[in-house]
Amino acid sequence: MSKYLLNKFLYTVDRDPDLVERYRDDPAGTVAWWESTLGATLLNCHSGEATTWLSFTDEERGALAAHDHVALFGLGAHPFLTLTLFIAMFERDNTEPLQYQKRYGEMLRHYSLPYPDIAT
Amino acid sequence: MARIVAVIASTHHPFYYKASTSTGEDRPPFADEWVAKILRFRETLTKAAPDVLVMVGSDHFHQLWLDNMPQFLVGKAPMYDANWYNEEREFGLPRLLLRGQEDLSAYILREGLDAGFDLAFSNELRIDHSITCPIITLRPEADLPIVPIYTNIFAPPLPQPKRFVQLGQTIRELVESWPSDLRVAVIGTGHLSLELGGPRQFGPHGPDPEFDRRAVEWIATGDLDGCLSEVTLDSLHAPGNATHGFMDFMLMMGVAGAGRKADYVDTYDLFHTMEAYFTWYPNGVPA
Numbered sequence: 001m002s003k004y005l006l007n008k009f010l011y012t013v014d015r016d017p018d019l020v021e022r023y024r025d026d027p028a029g030t031v032a033w034w035e036s037t038l039g040a041t042l043l044n045c046h047s048g049e050a051t052t053w054l055s056f057t058d059e060e061r062g063a064l065a066a067h068d069h070v071a072l073f074g075l076g077a078h079p080f081l082t083l084t085l086f087i088a089m090f091e092r093d094n095t096e097p098l099q100y101q102k103r104y105g106e107m108l109r110h111y112s113l114p115y116p117d118i119a120t
Numbered sequence: 121m122a123r124i125v126a127v128i129a130s131t132h133h134p135f136y137y138k139a140s141t142s143t144g145e146d147r148p149p150f151a152d153e154w155v156a157k158i159l160r161f162r163e164t165l166t167k168a169a170p171d172v173l174v175m176v177g178s179d180h181f182h183q184l185w186l187d188n189m190p191q192f193l194v195g196k197a198p199m200y201d202a203n204w205y206n207e208e209r210e211f212g213l214p215r216l217l218l219r220g221q222e223d224l225s226a227y228i229l230r231e232g233l234d235a236g237f238d239l240a241f242s243n244e245l246r247i248d249h250s251i252t253c254p255i256i257t258l259r260p261e262a263d264l265p266i267v268p269i270y271t272n273i274f275a276p277p278l279p280q281p282k283r284f285v286q287l288g289q290t291i292r293e294l295v296e297s298w299p300s301d302l303r304v305a306v307i308g309t310g311h312l313s314l315e316l317g318g319p320r321q322f323g324p325h326g327p328d329p330e331f332d333r334r335a336v337e338w339i340a341t342g343d344l345d346g347c348l349s350e351v352t353l354d355s356l357h358a359p360g361n362a363t364h365g366f367m368d369f370m371l372m373m374g375v376a377g378a379g380r381k382a383d384y385v386d387t388y389d390l391f392h393t394m395e396a397y398f399t400w401y402p403n404g405v406p407a
Contacts, residue, residue: 015204091210114359119276
């Protein structure tokens with residue numbers, strides 16, 4: 001299990017406007033592309049230096065490919081990263097203020113304290 | 121030596137800018153009262169007539185990332201670009217460019233290291249809304265040089281609450297020993313109870329109004345002992361999953377000093393989170 005890699009996906013997609021749209025439109029394809037390219041790259045370092053060991057579990061890959069923020073919460077992905085990216089993708093469909101944000105929280109209501117550990 | 125002319129602790133609500141600048145049907149019903157409160161709060165800084173702002177905040181995974189995460193970081197640069205694409209996207213925040221006060225940055229780094237804080241530094245720091253929100257609310261002219269200081273309230277493992285208090289106490293000592301005749305304001309932002317990305321987010325109030333009431337009491341009365349006796353890294357999960365940002369308020373209590381009552385206190389109960397504004401004048405209330 002790699003909470004770090006889940007977070008790295010959310011972080012690198014959220015900061016790139018094109019990737020935000022690509023992930024919204026084609027989640028499974030974006031996750032597959034990302035894991036073999038950007039996800040393997042050591043950020044902010046020499047280009048060409050790729051990981052030799054990081055990869056998603058099937059559960060993690062599936063959660064990202066399904067836009068399943070509830071599963072990501074359960075896996076311990078950083079809630080701020082998930083929320084920020086998902087607002088970027090789905091808030092635009094709101095028909096009233098905060099509609100998506102409230103529904104997002106409502107879908108997590110079966111969680112009580114302590115929440116899944118987000119330490120990486 | 122430099123003088124601390126104001127110590128200010130505030131929440132940093134990224135929606136203030138949009139709420140305060142919106143008009144007509146887009147203007148939320150709570151905007152006018154919010155703006156009035158901010159204008160009164162702003163006056164507490166304006167009348168202190170600072171020359172330099174030491175700004176304490178926390179990067180929200182913009183520049184600082186999990187492959188190389190500092191606990192406490194001081195910016196040392198002549199200029200700071202500010203705000204990021206995703207803050208423009210979600211909050212409508214404007215891009216800013218702020219001047220740095222490199223001499224004070226260098227002094228805090230050198231003396232802080234020697235005082236027992238292994239501070240990280242950055243010579244190219246793009247600051248985010250944890251620091252630009254108080255610029256927008258307290259000094260919208262954005263005309264004063266700054267020293268940004270980032271804390272990690274976001275990516276566990278985090279420093280203990282007492283370490284935030286100690287850093288605040290050290291910042292106070294360092295600024296007051298800086299050989300300069302400049303007038304310094306120390307401004308820090310954090311949160312009261314807050315939930316982000318969890319089941320309690322975006323409620324009609326903050327997720328834990330009782331914690332907020334007690335937190336405001338601790339800060340307003342300078343009750344560091346009471347605060348430190350109850351607040352732990354574990355306890356901060358209970359009021360909301362992003363409540364560790366309260367430790368930046370504890371840092372500012374350290375700057376203000378144990379037992380030091382705030383000279384100005386205001387709060388505003390909003391959806392999602394309670395706003396809270398505090399000002400101390402360590403050298404007396406300005407005329």
